[in-house]
Amino acid sequence: NAGVTQTPKFQVLKTGQSMTLQCAQDMNHNSMYWYRQDPGMGLRLIYYSASEGTTDKGEVPNGYNVSRLNKREFSLRLESAAPSQTSVYFCASSNTGGRSPLHFGNGTRLTVT
Amino acid sequence: GESVGLHLPTLSVQEGDNSIINCAYSNSASDYFIWYKQESGKGPQFIIDIRSNMDKRQGQRVTVLLNKTVKHLSLQIAATQPGDSAVYFCAENSGGSNYKLTFGKGTLLTVNP
Numbered sequence: 143n144a145g146v147t148q149t150p151k152f153q154v155l156k157t158g159q160s161m162t163l164q165c166a167q168d169m170n171h172n173s174m175y176w177y178r179q180d181p182g183m184g185l186r187l188i189y190y191s192a193s194e195g196t197t198d199k200g201e202v203p204n205g206y207n208v209s210r211l212n213k214r215e216f217s218l219r220l221e222s223a224a225p226s227q228t229s230v231y232f233c234a235s236s237n238t239g240g241r242s243p244l245h246f247g248n249g250t251r252l253t254v255t
Numbered sequence: 256g257e258s259v260g261l262h263l264p265t266l267s268v269q270e271g272d273n274s275i276i277n278c279a280y281s282n283s284a285s286d287y288f289i290w291y292k293q294e295s296g297k298g299p300q301f302i303i304d305i306r307s308n309m310d311k312r313q314g315q316r317v318t319v320l321l322n323k324t325v326k327h328l329s330l331q332i333a334a335t336q337p338g339d340s341a342v343y344f345c346a347e348n349s350g351g352s353n354y355k356l357t358f359g360k361g362t363l364l365t366v367n368p
Contacts, residue, residue, distance in 0.1 A: 146298075173354060184344070185299070185358040192354050200355065232298050241287040241306075241348055244356065246298035 144168050146247035148233050154253045155223040163218040163250050165233030173236045174216035175200075175244060176208060178229040185232065191216055223254045263342065265363045274332040276362045278345035283326060285347040289356070290319060290330045294341045302330070302343075332364075340366045 149164045167174065176188040187200030191210040205227060207219045216235075220227060230251050234244040268274050280288065286307040291299035305312045305319045305328075312319050318331040328345050342361040349357055 175354075182360065184360040185346075187355060190354050198354070234298075243289060243301040243304055244299075245301065246291075248296075248298045 146233055146235055146245055148231075148247035148250050150250060151248070152251050154255065155220075156255055157224060159223050159254075160219070160221050161223065161252075162220075163231055163233075163252075164215070165217065165247060166215045167233075167235040167245070168214065169235060169237075169245065170213070171235035171237050171245070172213070173238070174210065175234040175236075176206070176216070176218045177232045177234065177246075178202065179232060179249070180229050188218065188231075220252075223252075225254045228252060228254045263361050263363045265365065267365045267367060268335050270335060270337060270366055270368050272335055274330075274335045274339070274364060274366075276330045276332075276343050276364065278328040278330075278359050278362075280326050280328055280345065280347045280359075281357070282347060282349040283323070285349050287348040288319070288321060288328050289346045290317075290328075291344045291346065291358075292339075292341045293344065293361070299344060335364075335366050337366045337368055340364055 146167045172193045175190040177185045179185050186202050189208040191197045194213045197208050209217045230249045232246050232249045234246045236242045236244045289304040290302040293299045303314045303319050316333045320329045342363050344361045346356040346358045
């Protein structure tokens with residue numbers, strides 16, 4: 143049972159480069175989320191998708207874009223990476239929004255030099 | 256309790272003892288709370304949740320207590336084992352959006368054999 147799968151696991155970018163983080167869930171969940179985790183800052187919501195076809199900004203959306211490709215997949219794109227985007231990125235999914243448990247992937251560790 | 260700044264609060268216990276991890280939440284309108292466990296290099300793992308119409312909920316070796324009067328949440332782990340060593344986060348749904356959980360910064364639990 144895979145749950146939430148994120149790729150890649152590690153990535154190093156130079157400032158200004160772009161990349162897309164991939165996320166897929168096999169639990170038939172309606173809602174999907176992207177968080178970033180920084181030391182001392184906890185988990186902060188970047189974007190979320192309440193259901194297929196919708197996306198909304200979270201707490202820290204600047205510098206990111208997302209695409210809910212279908213019910214299973216939710217990607218996060220960095221168009222022009224900056225050192226401030228060095229972080230661990232987690233994708234999550236839930237069945238009925240923020241009043242049900244979020245299930246997380248194991249993260250993508252991104253370094254921007 | 257939850258931390259500010261870069262250093263996590265830590266709790267060190269002996270194997271077999273009971274552990275209590277505390278969390279002060281911020282919003283009196285929050286109506287849903289979750290505890291997560293995060294091991295090094297992995298994504299947060301759901302432990303237990305509780306809604307605001309309850310004061311206590313029990314799982315396997317874990318109990319969550321909610322005190323709405325003082326906006327306090329605690330996680331009790333019975334007979335703590337070395338495998339319980341991890342960072343523990345509380346999260347609240349603040350009610351402003353059905354899809355946004357606010358995470359605390361975590362407490363590091365170390366279990367000594």
